[in-house]
Amino acid sequence: MLPILEHQREILDHLTAGNRLVLTAPTGSGKTTQIPQILHRERNARVAVLQPRRLATRLVAQRVAQEMGTELGELVGYQTRHDSKISANTRIRFLTEGLFLRRLQSDPKLDEFDIVVLDEFHERSVNADVTLGLIRRLQETSRPDLLLVVMSATLDSERLAAYLQCPTVAAHGRLHPVDIRYRPASTEQPPWDRACDALYDLLNEGLDGDVLVFMPGAYEIRRTISAAQQRLARLAEPLDFRPLYGSLPAREQDAAVAAGPQRKIVVATNVAETSITIEGIRHVIDSGLARVHRHDPRRGIDALLMESISQASAEQRAGRAGRTAPGTCTRLWSSQEQQARPERDAPEIQRVDLADAALQLLSMGIETLDDFPWLDAPDTQANERATTLLTDLSALNEQGRLTDLGRQLARLPTHPRLARFLSEAARRHCLDRAVVWAALAGERDILLYPVHERYTHAPEGEPACDLVIRERALRRARDLDYAPDACARQGLNGHACRQADQTTRLYRDACRRAGLNTKGRGSTDDLLKCLLLAYFDRVALRRNPDTLLCAMAGQRRVELDRKSAARQATAFIALEIRELEAHRENNVRTTLSLANAIDVDWLEEIHPERITINSETTWNAEDRAVEQAEVHRYDDLVYRHRPTSDINASAAEQILVSRIVAGQLRLEKWNSDVEQWILRTRLLHRLFPERGLITYDDDEIQVVYHEIVTGAYRYSQIRHRDCLPYVQNVLSWQDQQFVEQMAPLHHGLASGVRMKIEYSADGPPRGRAKIQQLYDLRQTPSIAGGRQKLLLEILGPNFRPVQVTDDLASFWERTYPEVKKELKRRYPKHEWR
Incomplete structure (x- = not known):
């Protein structure tokens, strides 16, 4: 029982x-x-x-x-x-x-x-x-x-x-016991290889019964079946490998759960985790992974990430092995890892887009999402994001109340964005095609992966639109009566195509019941304008035709799917923006897909409230020059940039200075002479505080930069400009003379040699001279009216330092006799006193 x-x-x-x-x-x-x-x-x-x-x-x-x-x-x-x-x-x-x-x-x-x-x-x-x-x-x-x-x-x-x-x-007690085994990974093997190892060992134990292998997604399922068929090909026992996931055709799902003449290996996603009984399953091999949808309400990005399952999910999966007879469950992780996993999965309400749920609740009389009796309340930011989106779609008014349009959208069985698309298509008399587009956008992709090359380029004379290509492909599938093999030869998923047509009929009937005009096919441009109304925040521009990098509103840097037909476009709407884990590169990238080319002029036609036009002074990186331009923005996305003749001199000056400060422009003659002048002045500021000399701090340096770039707007005009006069002229003429006198660049020695003085930020000024040039100098020379001794670097005949000192008298008295003895022996022809 x-x-x-x-x-x-x-x-x-x-x-x-x-x-x-x-x-x-x-x-x-x-x-x-x-x-x-x-x-x-x-x-x-x-x-x-x-x-x-x-x-x-x-x-x-x-x-x-x-x-x-x-x-x-x-x-x-x-x-x-x-x-x-x-x-x-x-x-x-x-x-x-x-x-x-x-x-x-x-x-x-x-x-x-x-x-x-x-x-x-x-x-x-x-x-x-x-x-x-x-x-x-x-x-x-x-x-x-x-x-x-x-x-x-x-x-x-x-x-x-x-x-x-x-x-x-x-209720306590399973119908049959399950032996839980842990098999932690010893290497960084992919999950399908680890599962194959566990399956191989399990089959060699001689245990009876079919096997259920849990993998996170269809990609991993395919890899697991392929690897297992190769690995287990030499076994005498024939094996029947069956995939099982939600988007499979019903007959393939039925085949996976039904008993068969051969031993069956079912490789499934978490659709097999609950409720259903798969005949004959006695053993479970669990990767411990699942693909989880997460929505970032701040950026409006959907992420599909591979994550470790919770303890509760692991328990559910193990239970699949005990439904018809005693069984085993092999977990591809350790018991310690099991204890460290979260007890339960986070509620979906706390990690996905809430716009659809919000619209449904509001249409049922719930005044605000905060009024609803949640078991676990969603994140406030997610609530606000959903409300903002519905307001932007005109489903809510500024007071957050449902509009007549919002009530109409709530009656359509799809996401509010697609519902708004369908509503606008009815107004523009193109709903007959719009329901097809909505089905293609709302259901799983009808194209098989990897996408056939024929579906990556728009035919000549047609817009570069992924939906137009899929619309044509769907007609081809209808002609083939959705036959799986015939469709597959055309690069199409026959089951997905059939489902898209079913959804098309569903949408058409729902639109009719909602009172929308379902007649009229309209033009592709009309449909694209309807999309732009609904996906107003998914506009992207390609700045460089040689890369797939794009700019979107919100200053996001994203990448267009390399198989998208919109590669031929400079502006497009992306219906999907997702963060996906790369299979080979252990990282996450943000990609745009279902992209459809638009004319940027439509931005002003469809969303004039989002447009700003300003005259701005900007930097032209290619010409390395400041230019004045009329800049058109859609939200914060620049979509048009028209240079004009008049340049704002003050703004040009500020742009050049900011790029110099950032290290993006180099003044070739900002050289050692300039740096030495600054160090000389700073030294005197310290030695003569009563004088009130400047220190050339960041603000004062920027004043100098402004003087240097005055009247210029191109880098070429300032690149070789002599900088020292501008640096010096920040000081008065009297202060300049004071610096020259008190912090000279040279010091005359009794031998007639002019010794160069080098100034440093982290030490005293330094002079270098050979011993013979210093014979008539008994005391350390100084500058600044005697307030600063020089640090002398005393050189031998070979120009190598023999002493560094600021006490020359002590050198002559204590060090020189030994130095002389050694050097005179090596260099007898030089003068030695």
Whole structure:
């Protein structure tokens, strides 16, 4: 007997006494399949069971219908975005969370259901959190009779029960035990190689049963299957490798979960983590990784990053091995690493774009996001970003209230940006094509990776637009009837193409119900202008046609996807901007994709409120000159720069000075003579404080620079300009004479030699002379009226220093006799006194 059945009476008693229940039960205990049957059977209830994924929605419905001996679509049915099997007889309905949330708009009291079951709530999707809050609110107002069951294997049940003010039921014990093994990585192997090693060892143990391998994404799944097929080719036992992820065609998903004649190796993403039972699985190999969507509300960037899973997710994955028989779970990390991992995953509400959820809540009468009864409130910055976006899309007014347009957008089953695109397309009479574009933008890409070369260049005479290319490719797939192999030969994903057309029909029907004019194909330019209205903050410019680097509003530096047809354009709208981990370079890069060329003149036509035009003095790096220009900006993105004849002299002077200070322009004659003058003056400032000489600090140096560049606007005019007079002329004529007298460049010796004096920032001034030139000098020479001795570097006949001193008398008395003895022997022809 399934463990959950032992708690049947307790569950029903709680739902008789109240209208909410939190249920925790280990993976494999039967909660997903049995609870809906119990509720229907014992209460004759109409049950809605919410699942986070389409795959689980369909497969669990099939399993429950089979167990109840009914045809799928009769007593038990399911609904996903593109697939539905229900009838007037359906009493247990499995739905995706997103679809259920949309149904709340048309049926705000949920009159067609008696009980709502939120399954696998530990995944904490945005839709699940929003649904939870809405049902709690509904129960407290117009539907106190509506029952709610929230369940998962790894819930924080106490906290959730406190939020719902309801009891909990905890079912214990798996149907079958699972042996947990840890296999930490000894090298920096990629996850697919480590999984292959573990799989090889597992198969050599001689254990029975199929194997489920968890990988973070489709890319890693393909690499794992390829590596395993090569590594295990010599084994006598035939193996059936099956991928499993959400975007696979249904028949391939069914093949992965069904029993087969050969031993099966299923390599899956976390879609296999919950709810579904894969026949024959006895062993799990877990990479411990998942690809996680994160949204940066400050930059408006979506990131898809590979991250370590939580302890709760690891427990869910391990449970896949104990559903049909005792099994094993090999974790490709250590037990210490397991303990260091977070206990649970962060709720999606705290890491993704909230614009869609915000629009739905506002359309259902929630005045502000802060008023909503969140289980975990989203970040304030994310709230503000969502509200700002909806305001920019005209869905909200300046007071944050929903506009008539906003109500219309909320009725369209897509992100507010695409909804705004469709609304504008109806106004411009091009909605017939716009629904196709929206489907291509909103669903997964129809092009297979790596993208075929034919899809990377726009045909002659057509705009450089990725959506136009995909629109044409979709027509080709229709002609092929979406046949997988035929489409693949054309570089197309037949299943994705079919799904895009299904979404097109979905959007067209939704637009019709929302009262939008669905007729008219319009021009490509019309469609691009509609995109510009909706993706106003995704405008990018390429400054250099030789690179893929682009500039975007917000002063972001991003890179255009190298396969984008927009490589032929200088200005475009990028519908996707993502941070992606490079597979080979262990780093993250920000890339633009689904890019579509636009005319920059459209910026002023579509968004005049974002345009500023100023006359500015700017630096032309190529000409190395200051120029006056009329600068057109879209937000802070310069899209037009028109040089004019009149140059603002003061601004030109400031630009040249700033570039000199930054080290970007070099004054060739700012030489040692200039530096020595500055050091001489600074020395005298210290020795004669009463004189009040300047020190040539940063501000005073900038005054000098300003004098040097006066009247110039090109680097060539100042590059070889003599700088010393400008530096000296900061001082009065009298102070200049004082510097020349008190800090001279030379000192006359009795021998007639003029000894050069070098000034230093970190020591006394220094003179250099041979011993013979100093014979008639008994005391150390000084400058500045005797206030500063010179540091003498006394040289031998070979011009090497024999002594450095500021006490010449002591040198003659103590050091010279020994020096003379040695040097006279080596250089007898020189004068020695």
